[in-house]
Amino acid sequence: MQPAVIAPSILSADFARLGEEVDSVLAAGADWVHFDVMDNHYVPNLTIGPMVCEALRRHGVTAPIDVHLMVSPVDRIVSDFAAAGATYVSFHPEATEHVDRTIQLIRESGCRPGIVFNPATPLAWLDYTLGSVDLVLLMSVNPGFGGQKFIPSALEKLSEARRRIDASGREVRLEIDGGVKVDNIGAIARAGADTFVAGSAIFGSKDYAATVAAMRRAIAGG
Ligand code: DX5
Numbered sequence: 001m002q003p004a005v006i007a008p009s010i011l012s013a014d015f016a017r018l019g020e021e022v023d024s025v026l027a028a029g030a031d032w033v034h035f036d037v038m039d040n041h042y043v044p045n046l047t048i049g050p051m052v053c054e055a056l057r058r059h060g061v062t063a064p065i066d067v068h069l070m071v072s073p074v075d076r077i078v079s080d081f082a083a084a085g086a087t088y089v090s091f092h093p094e095a096t097e098h099v100d101r102t103i104q105l106i107r108e109s110g111c112r113p114g115i116v117f118n119p120a121t122p123l124a125w126l127d128y129t130l131g132s133v134d135l136v137l138l139m140s141v142n143p144g145f146g147g148q149k150f151i152p153s154a155l156e157k158l159s160e161a162r163r164r165i166d167a168s169g170r171e172v173r174l175e176i177d178g179g180v181k182v183d184n185i186g187a188i189a190r191a192g193a194d195t196f197v198a199g200s201a202i203f204g205s206k207d208y209a210a211t212v213a214a215m216r217r218a219i220a221g222g
């Protein structure tokens, strides 16, 4: 398994001080910036787009930016995120007409493609996509809002996704998103996740470094 990655979701950051918040969380030991894009169409909320991604790069952020698209349609916006400096671009298969075409588009634009599973979306979508994505993201809440409760069935789904990824022999990150906290991240890691999104648990805490360190200890089994 690849080393654990902690990816704070900036959805729970103070948007009025976004550059500073991202600097702080990276200085606190986080690895990636998880960037939630919502369109008030595919999901019932509206957040940030490529201009904000570009602003973070201009601000000096060099860490991977993990763009989680909760938008429909998907394809039109991919090249904008590539130009804005996105590293990973993940999308929900239900939100695009041609899943394989979208994966190819993300790859050709120079980003790493990821496929996202809602809590009720079956892993069967991996049958013909696992050979071409770099990341599999399992949602452990319904997409749209931070601060929701972890849906326990995600643990079993993680184990199944882990089996499939290992059997593929490819280096594919297995990411979990939604309701991840210090007290459940250990069980989530044991179920097979290697990449952990956490929004409210990190940005809602007083000491980002202490929270990130506590998460790493729990992931390591401490
Ligand atoms: C939800 C987003 C998540 C969200 C997670 O649709 O994809 O990334 O910010 O927030 P928490 O960690 O608070 O559940």
Ligand code: ZN
Pocket: 009, 034, 035, 036, 068, 177, 197
């Ligand atoms: Zn997300």
